[in-house]
Amino acid sequence: MALKDNVRDGALREMIVTMPRALTQAQASKWKVLTSGWAREAERLGYAHAIAFTLWDESRLLDLLLKAENRGLLLHFFEYPDFDIGRCAARTRNTIAGLGDRYRPGLHTTTEAEGKLHAFLRSERIRQEYLQKAREKLHDRWWLPQPGTDWPDQLRVAYDDAEAKWQEVQLPLGDGLSLPRSFSALAERCAAAAAALDPVEKGIASLIPPRQSRLGDDNDYPYPKHPNEEALDRVDRWGRALRSFGSYLRAHVLADLPCLLFTGPPGTGKTHVLAEVCSRYAAQGGIVLFVEGAKFTNNDPIARQFMQWAAFPGTSLRDLLETLNAMAEGTGLPVLLCVDAVNETPDRNIWRSGIEDFAAEVRSVAGVKLVVSCRSDYLKQTMPKELGEQRMSGWAFAEHEGLGVEVFEAFPKYVAAYRVRWNGLPPLAREFQNLLFLKIFCEAYAGRTPEPGTLTLATVLREFAGSKAKLLGRRIDCDPNRTLAALRELSDAMLTTQSLMLPEQTAWEICLRHHTPTESSRSLYRALLSEGVLAEFLGPDDELGATSFVRFTYERIWDYFVSLRVLPQNAQPSSELVTKLRNADWRWRNSGVVGLLITRYAEAAGQELIDLIAPNRRPATDLIELFLEGLPWRTKISVSSRTWKMFQHALKQGLVENEFDHLVPLAPNPEHPWNAAWLHDRLLGVSLAERDRTWTWWVNEQFLDALDHSPLRELLSWAERAPVEILDDEHLLLLATLLAWCASTTVPAARQRLATTLVRLLANRMQVTIRLVERFSTVDDPYVLERVLFAAAGAAQHANEGDTKLTQLARVVHGKVFADATVQPHILIRHYATEICEQARTKAPLPPGVTTDSCHPPFRSRWPRIWTDAQYRRKREALNDRPKLFASVEPGPDPGYGNWGRYVMSGRVHNFNRNGCGSRRPMIAIRGLMRRLPSDILFSGYSSSGGILMLRI
Numbered sequence: 024m025a026l027k028d029n030v031r032d033g034a035l036r037e038m039i040v041t042m043p044r045a046l047t048q049a050q051a052s053k054w055k056v057l058t059s060g061w062a063r064e065a066e067r068l069g070y071a072h073a074i075a076f077t078l079w080d081e082s083r084l085l086d087l088l089l090k091a092e093n094r095g096l097l098l099h100f101f102e103y104p105d106f107d108i109g110r111c112a113a114r115t116r117n118t119i120a121g122l123g124d125r126y127r128p129g130l131h132t133t134t135e136a137e138g139k140l141h142a143f144l145r146s147e148r149i150r151q152e153y154l155q156k157a158r159e160k161l162h163d164r165w166w167l168p169q170p171g172t173d174w175p176d177q178l179r180v181a182y183d184d185a186e187a188k189w190q191e192v193q194l195p196l197g198d199g200l201s202l203p204r205s206f207s208a209l210a211e212r213c214a215a216a217a218a219a220l221d222p223v224e225k226g227i228a229s230l231i232p233p234r235q236s237r238l239g240d241d242n243d244y245p246y247p248k249h250p251n252e253e254a255l256d257r258v259d260r261w262g263r264a265l266r267s268f269g270s271y272l273r274a275h276v277l278a279d280l281p282c283l284l285f286t287g288p289p290g291t292g293k294t295h296v297l298a299e300v301c302s303r304y305a306a307q308g309g310i311v312l313f314v315e316g317a318k319f320t321n322n323d324p325i326a327r328q329f330m331q332w333a334a335f336p337g338t339s340l341r342d343l344l345e346t347l348n349a350m351a352e353g354t355g356l357p358v359l360l361c362v363d364a365v366n367e368t369p370d371r372n373i374w375r376s377g378i379e380d381f382a383a384e385v386r387s388v389a390g391v392k393l394v395v396s397c398r399s400d401y402l403k404q405t406m407p408k409e410l411g412e413q414r415m416s417g418w419a420f421a422e423h424e425g426l427g428v429e430v431f432e433a434f435p436k437y438v439a440a441y442r443v444r445w446n447g448l449p450p451l452a453r454e455f456q457n458l459l460f461l462k463i464f465c466e467a468y469a470g471r472t473p474e475p476g477t478l479t480l481a482t483v484l485r486e487f488a489g490s491k492a493k494l495l496g497r498r499i500d501c502d503p504n505r506t507l508a509a510l511r512e513l514s515d516a517m518l519t520t521q522s523l524m525l526p527e528q529t530a531w532e533i534c535l536r537h538h539t540p541t542e543s544s545r546s547l548y549r550a551l552l553s554e555g556v557l558a559e560f561l562g563p564d565d566e567l568g569a570t571s572f573v574r575f576t577y578e579r580i581w582d583y584f585v586s587l588r589v590l591p592q593n594a595q596p597s598s599e600l601v602t603k604l605r606n607a608d609w610r611w612r613n614s615g616v617v618g619l620l621i622t623r624y625a626e627a628a629g630q631e632l633i634d635l636i637a638p639n640r641r642p643a644t645d646l647i648e649l650f651l652e653g654l655p656w657r658t659k660i661s662v663s664s665r666t667w668k669m670f671q672h673a674l675k676q677g678l679v680e681n682e683f684d685h686l687v688p689l690a691p692n693p694e695h696p697w698n699a700a701w702l703h704d705r706l707l708g709v710s711l712a713e714r715d716r717t718w719t720w721w722v723n724e725q726f727l728d729a730l731d732h733s734p735l736r737e738l739l740s741w742a743e744r745a746p747v748e749i750l751d752d753e754h755l756l757l758l759a760t761l762l763a764w765c766a767s768t769t770v771p772a773a774r775q776r777l778a779t780t781l782v783r784l785l786a787n788r789m790q791v792t793i794r795l796v797e798r799f800s801t802v803d804d805p806y807v808l809e810r811v812l813f814a815a816a817g818a819a820q821h822a823n824e825g826d827t828k829l830t831q832l833a834r835v836v837h838g839k840v841f842a843d844a845t846v847q848p849h850i851l852i853r854h855y856a857t858e859i860c861e862q863a864r865t866k867a868p869l870p871p872g873v874t875t876d877s878c879h880p881p882f883r884s885r886w887p888r889i890w891t892d893a894q895y896r897r898k899r900e901a902l903n904d905r906p907k908l909f910a911s912v913e914p915g916p917d918p919g920y921g922n923w924g925r926y927v928m929s930g931r932v933h934n935f936n937r938n939g940c941g942s943r944r945p946m947i948a949i950r951g952l953m954r955r956l957p958s959d960i961l962f963s964g965y966s967s968s969g970g971i972l973m974l975r976i
Contacts, residue, residue, distance in 0.1 A: 026061065030068045037075040045081045054078060103336055108310055108350055114333055115305060115313040119298050124462065124555060126298040130440055132433040136287070136423035140300045142275045143283050143419055144359060144392060145202050147307050149275070153202055156271050163264035164189075168254040171230075178226035185219040192216050192265075207276045213269035220262040227255045277419030282382045284410060285396040287423035290577055292458030293396050296423055297363050309356040310347055316365035316396075317560065322373055325381045329360075340384045348390040358391040366401035367560050374405050379415070386417055425456035427732075431741030433461065435749050441465035444472040447754035448741075450695075451688035451734065452655035454480060459577050463487045476694050480656045481623050484583035491556055499545040501538045509537035509547060510556070513575075514584035521612065523578060527559065527571035556580070582615035590620055593627055596635055604636045610645055618649040625661035631669055640672075647673045655688055655695075662696045683721045688734045690761040691754055699757040699764075703798060706764055711803050719767045726773040735765060742780045747788075755791050756798075759784055759814075763799060766810035778810045782817035789828035792818040793835060800839045805849050812836065812855035819862035826867055833863035834870035841878050848884040890957075898957070909957055 029035040038061075046054065058076040065074045119126060141148045170179050195209045203209045230251045277283065287293045301313040312333055319328045326340035335343045347358040365374050378395065385393045399422070402411035409415040426433050431448065434455070438445045443465050454460045467487035488510060492503035512533045516525055534548035543549070551557040558576045575581045589600050596604075603609045610617050624632040633642045633650060642650075651673060657666070673679045690699035706714055725735040742758060750758065759781060766777045785792045792815050799811045815832060822829045840846065840856035847853070860878040863869050890898065899909050 026065055026068055026070075026074070030070065033071060035070070035074060036072070037077060039077045039079060041079045041084065043081055043084055046078075102342075103346055106335055106346060110334065111310050111312055111347070111350075112305060115301055115311045118313045118315060119302060121315070122294060122298055125294045127295075127440075128299065128302065130433070130436050131295070131299050132426060132429045132436065134292075134296060134423065134426060134429050136285075136421055137296050137300060139277065139421040140283070140285070140296070140394070143277045143280070143394070143421070144300070144304060144309070145278050145357065146304060146309070148303075149278070150202050153275075154200070156268065157196070157199075160264045160268035160271070163261050166257045167261045168257050171251065171254060173230060173251075174226070178223065178230075181219075181222040181226055185216065185223050188212070188216040188219040202278070203272075206272045206278050210269045210272035210276070213265045213272065217262045217265040217269065220258055220265075224255060224258050224262070227251050227258060231255065277421070280417060280419040281386045281391070282393045282417060283395070283419040283421060284406070284413070285394055285421050285423065286399045286402065287396075288425070288457070289398055289400065290457045290459030291423050291425040293398075293423050294363050295458060297361055297394070297396060301359065301361055304356070304359055307356070308354045309359060310351045310354065311359045311361065312347075313359075313361045313363070315363050316368045319365075319368045319370075319373060322370045325373055325377045326384065328373075329362075329381075340381070341387070344384060344388040344391050348388050351390055359394065360385065360391065361394045361396075363396045364398070365395055366398045366405050368405075369560070371401070371405040375407055378410065379407060382417065425453075426458060426461070427456055428737035428740050430456050430461070431737070431745055433458075435746065437461050437465045441469045443468045443470075446749055446751040447693075448691045448750070448758070450478065450655045450692055451738075452480070453652065454579070460579065463577055463580075466490060476658050476660070478656075478694065479622060479626060479658060479661070480579070480653070481583060481586070481619055481626070484580060488556075488580065488583070491551075491554055495547070495550045495554065499538070499540065499547065499550050501547055501550075505537045506547065506551075509534050509551075510580075511584050511588060512537070513557075514581055515588055517574075517581060518585050518588065523581065524560070524572040524574045527573050530557070530573040579615060579619075582613075582619050585613070585616045586619040586623060589616070590623065595628075596620075596624070596632070601635055604632075607643065607645070610643075614645070614649065617646075618653055621646075621650055622653040622656050622661065625657065625663075625666070629660065629663055631663075631665050633669065634665070642669075642672075644678060647676070647678050651679065651685060654685055654697075655692075657696075658694045659696050681721050683718070684734065687738070687761065691738070691758045693753045693757060699760040703760050703764065707802065714767065714804065718764070719769065722765050722768045722773075723770055726768060726770045738762075739765075739776065739780060742784060743776070747784055747786075750784075752788070752791050755784060755788060756794055759791065759795050760798060763795065763807055763811050763814075766807050767804050768806075774806065774810065778813050781810065781814035785814050785818040786821040787818075789818060789822055789826060789832065793828065793832050796832065796835050796839070800835065805847075805852065809849065809851045809855065812840075812852055812859070816855040816858040816862070819859045819866075822862065822866055824866050829863045829867040830870055833860050833867075833873065836860065837870065837873045837878060841882075844883065846882040846884045848882075848887060853882060853884075895957075912957065 025038060026035070061076055062074065138149075170182050174182070192209070192212045195203050195205065195212060197203060231249050285293060285297065297313070301311045305311045314329070314332050318332050319325065321328070330337070330340065330343055333343070335346075337343055337346070344358075351358045365371070368374065374395075374397075382393060385391050397405050405411075407415070410418060413420045434449050437443075445468075449455045449464075455464070464483050464487075467483055467490055469490070488507060489503070492506035492510075495501055495506050496503045513525065513530060516529060516533065517523060531546075531548045534546065534551065538547040540546040548557075552559055552573075555576050557573050560572050560574070589603070590596055604617065604620075621632045624630065631650075633646050634640070636642065636646060647669075650669060654670075670679070670682070670685070674682055679685060686697055686702060689695045689697045690702055692698050706718055709717075722735065725733045738758070739762065742762065747755070762777050762781055762784075766774055766781075768774055768777070785795070796811060796815050799808060802808055802811075815836065819829055819832060836856050836859045840852060841860075857878045860869065860873065860875075864875060869875070
């Protein structure tokens, strides 16, 4: 059967038959007869070459198994046959089951850090991503031109060299279905192939003739392109594709490394991410051993404790690793050893002194990978210095900073799971990107609705503590006030010792003073542990045995109770507290407490605590930073005129790079006084030229620069895919207001994204659409108004037959666009306004006094003002302080026009017509367009003192 199945491709060269026994003489003779018959059958079937038939009998199999490279197979099948995939899976399942609320798969949200882990593991997810990226980028290979007949020999040699470099890329690409053996090696070859194209591009460019002026109009761009221009574009396109693919590969070189250190701040969900990755990887067929760092309970070597936990019957780590590698042979995936939260190991010294020996053993077995996670603030105490500082070779590094932009996806899942009645976005505060805080928020308001205007950080923590106190009161018959008093005393004890941890005995005694249980299972201490308010950690052994320590699960809870201790509710700061707050070292050690005090005092007194700390109105930098961090938690009662002055002070001192970085995250929050409605009034109050210089420039940066964190891009990303039904009208209007103002951007692709997203948000939300159009009816920016009307037209198209709100929309739009004595000449504004009126005419009555003719051509529009040639020359001479403005639209020394003409106009307008088309008014020729742009800019209020200019099309 094998001979018949493989005859078509003719690739079969050898057939190996295994038989774990020694052949007798008769059996050996029988084997010769069989192989002769098979050889004749192969010849009859048409094989062009002889097929080898090889027998692996007992002696041959023993020889193979005793080779060093096959030791894992020998161990797996003969030494430890009971240590199999099922046992590994069971150990990992037990670890995940013990995580409790720290891992709830139904609430999982994919994060950037998770993607890095998949890349490191070379999982199926990263394989699919890699193949998609390779198809996208390497497809441009088909556009590469063949050498032209006019190419000189030197250029042809350069082209052949570039082709040879491409052939070197193809080898590590492999079969087109698998991941490359080395991402870094393939990236280097892509870079070399791209560099080899540079002399080809230079050679082709030298063959392109200079631009020839045309008689009568020296401003015309030559058209069509020269054949070598087309060839140059295609070579350039292929070079950029290779560089882009190389950049992707370099971003994933951690796939080449055997060990990874996974870090992040407390509460960000590192354990959840690792549990999710391990679960998915095991479901994919990978072999996983997932253990918590707390399981390493003594100072024995890491390898010994790991083998004991895994219940491996062997005596060496190398045997375990090679056995696992043999087990994974058929999966095509590396083995994953994952140790979570090594900072929770009682004796962290075992990692600082032993992790590199453990990792060295892992590196010696090619098919095994190691992931170790540690809290960022414990790296110094837990890891060797080189590893903690990410300088140790052989290690990859990934940091999990929390949910990031994915908070918008996670938030609806959590509030639904905990039955929190909430419509809209959460405050865009960094705390909500912390998975533990999101859980605390949901537990605080489970089954309830947060009161409008009261959602502050202190309120959330107070509600959480109160809800837990009531729950424990029912469970263990403890007065909730006594529970809260115990939490305050625990905080006091930590503040006194300047440590976030207390010995278990101390914590037990504090709880016992506030509640005497009838039995140990109903103790307050045990209840606080089981409810996740406190967490217990093993400490190092002493002469009496193991020790244990306790801390608050989420450190912000400690911050809250300490803040109550030093500043009781509705009290004025004591002189003792003011003295502490003026001490930079105390503020540094208690920064979370200070941040809470700043927001709590503003809520209670309507004043800024910083003014008490720095009576000279010159606050220290750390105080301003804490003030800025707390801005998303402010409400109408905690923002005053002094708050704004302090924000402006931070801006002038350079502590705020751009005010919009802090204001935009506040925009969708109805309870914040600096939301999008406030921002709208502020932007409306300045000229178009000033908005372009400040606001539009900032918006452009968000889309053009590779910023790690962009509040605008995060909001837009969420709005593009989030369930719109979770937004009430007020949230939706604020979000739409912000995105509409962002449509002033001069980045065309971004403007299109914003417009499409606005249509998505406003579909079937006609009342919000009407309010948005009314809000922007007086905006003098045609970019913004055009996109608002585009979104309104989309909402009108989604409207149902008989929707009377469509009549209201048509009335507002008609009054803005068509009701005046003259209609503005902006073609798209008129088009979208006409579409809205047409939708109203077909689905609902037009408003009284609005006729069909009034919103159709001919319109009462005025022709745009354009300078004559003489005016243009005079202005250019008179305004010699602005040479770049005029040069951007004029022909340069190279082919084509200045920056605006080359980078903006050339991609959109071709074949300019110098002559009229038989109409009374000729088409605007290239010279007219050249004259119009500077005139429009100067008419809009641009001045040379205004800084950078936004050139629009």
